[in-house]
Amino acid sequence: MVAEVKAGKGRKSGSGGATGGADFDFEQGRARVFVGDCRAALKRVPEVQAGTVDLVFADPPFNWNRAYDRWNSTAEKQHDAAVVKKAAKNYDTWDDGLPREDYLDFTYAWLKACADGLRPGGQFWVNIPDDTAAEIVVYCKNELKLPMLNWCVWHYRFGQNRTGGFINSKVHALRFVKPGGQITWNARPILEPSDRATTYFDPRTMSKRDGMPAGFRVPMDVWYGPYFGRVQGNNKERRPGHDNQLPEAYLERVILSCSNEGDVVLDPFVGSGTTGTVALQYKRRFVGCEYSLANARSAWERMTNLGMVSPGKALGQSSAIAKARSASEKAKKRTRVNKPTDDAIA
Numbered sequence: 001m002v003a004e005v006k007a008g009k010g011r012k013s014g015s016g017g018a019t020g021g022a023d024f025d026f027e028q029g030r031a032r033v034f035v036g037d038c039r040a041a042l043k044r045v046p047e048v049q050a051g052t053v054d055l056v057f058a059d060p061p062f063n064w065n066r067a068y069d070r071w072n073s074t075a076e077k078q079h080d081a082a083v084v085k086k087a088a089k090n091y092d093t094w095d096d097g098l099p100r101e102d103y104l105d106f107t108y109a110w111l112k113a114c115a116d117g118l119r120p121g122g123q124f125w126v127n128i129p130d131d132t133a134a135e136i137v138v139y140c141k142n143e144l145k146l147p148m149l150n151w152c153v154w155h156y157r158f159g160q161n162r163t164g165g166f167i168n169s170k171v172h173a174l175r176f177v178k179p180g181g182q183i184t185w186n187a188r189p190i191l192e193p194s195d196r197a198t199t200y201f202d203p204r205t206m207s208k209r210d211g212m213p214a215g216f217r218v219p220m221d222v223w224y225g226p227y228f229g230r231v232q233g234n235n236k237e238r239r240p241g242h243d244n245q246l247p248e249a250y251l252e253r254v255i256l257s258c259s260n261e262g263d264v265v266l267d268p269f270v271g272s273g274t275t276g277t278v279a280l281q282y283k284r285r286f287v288g289c290e291y292s293l294a295n296a297r298s299a300w301e302r303m304t305n306l307g308m309v310s311p312g313k314a315l316g317q318s319s320a321i322a323k324a325r326s327a328s329e330k331a332k333k334r335t336r337v338n339k340p341t342d343d344a345i346a
């Protein structure tokens with residue numbers, strides 16, 4: 001259950017409006033969640049004001065007309081109905097069907113607020129679908145002057161079916177950095193066996209000198225696999241009422257590689273709390289903002305009481321698509337190992 005619910009600074013509990021209201025904040029140990037529109041709530045985060053945030057991960061509303069706090073009904077059954085009712089009044093579901101111009105203004109505003117809060121060398125990840133990826137890349141590079149370190153793609157199966165065009169099966173995971181400081185990069189915890197080791201039995205992978213253990217590599221920039229599917233149906237990670245939950249494995253990869261223990265991880269769109277749950281599991285400090293109090297309560301329960309479902313399970317897994325070669329193919333392969341086409345194998 002929620003460990004502590006306190007009134008926002010300078011406000012009486014329950015008195016805020018839908019935009020930037022500060023009715024309830026959650027705080028315990030290494031975790032804090034500020035409830036309200038992140039454009040206003042971020043101003044109440046001391047580390048944002050000081051520019052000392054180490055890592056931002058943002059998974060904003062996509063403007064796809066989704067209801068973001070359907071958790072309300074479940075919450076009413078499980079928690080204090082009076083509090084949730086008051087919250088529903090004060091924090092209407094975020095309008096996920098804004099006119100395009102308004103959505104872009106909103107997007108640029110939270111991007112800037114987050115970038116301002118980063119320390120030099122701090123990293124900024126944004127999870128965004130095709131619709132707005134280009135605008136975000138251009139804005140971050142040209143206006144915010146954030147160099148881009150990686151353009152990753154999260155590939156999932158079971159996208160929305162369609163027949164008039166290709167079925168969408170990806171979201172962009174954009175990685176930027178604020179210039180001027182030490183960039184955290186921990187490859188070791190996120191390594192995976194290389195295809196050369198698991199599938200092609202290429203001896204070169206056992207004697208390579210890139211500083212990584214024999215047979216292992218840094219994952220490629222397209223992310224997929226058993227633990228990277230969309231969190232749907234009877235998935236063990238699934239939180240009731242949250243349709244937009246990211247898999248733990250995705251955040252595990254980001255947080256382990258791009259932050260250290262004790263670092264401040266910020267998520268301006270907490271949702272079901274995946275970022276905070278993973279950050280706390282790995283001994284980071286977590287600060288989040290969430291518009292819906294019902295979502296914030298659900299996320300808080302997950303972060304501080306339930307924790308990760310499968311910590312570490314996705315780590316070290318091969319993402320090879322092809323099956324391992326048979327012994328006879330393996331023998332043939334050894335004789336062909338230096339042919340140029342072989343270099344195409346990652």
Ligand SMILES: C[S@@+](CC[C@H](N)C(=O)[O-])C[C@H]1O[C@@H](n2cnc3c(N)ncnc32)[C@H](O)[C@@H]1O
Nearest residue numbers: 037038059068094244245246269271272274291
């Ligand atoms: C795509 S979901 C985030 C999902 C999250 N990454 C997870 O794994 O559960 C976006 C969340 O942002 C919240 N939200 C929408 N507009 C917001 C705003 N202006 N400020 C803060 N939170 C907002 C929504 O209520 C929703 O919970």
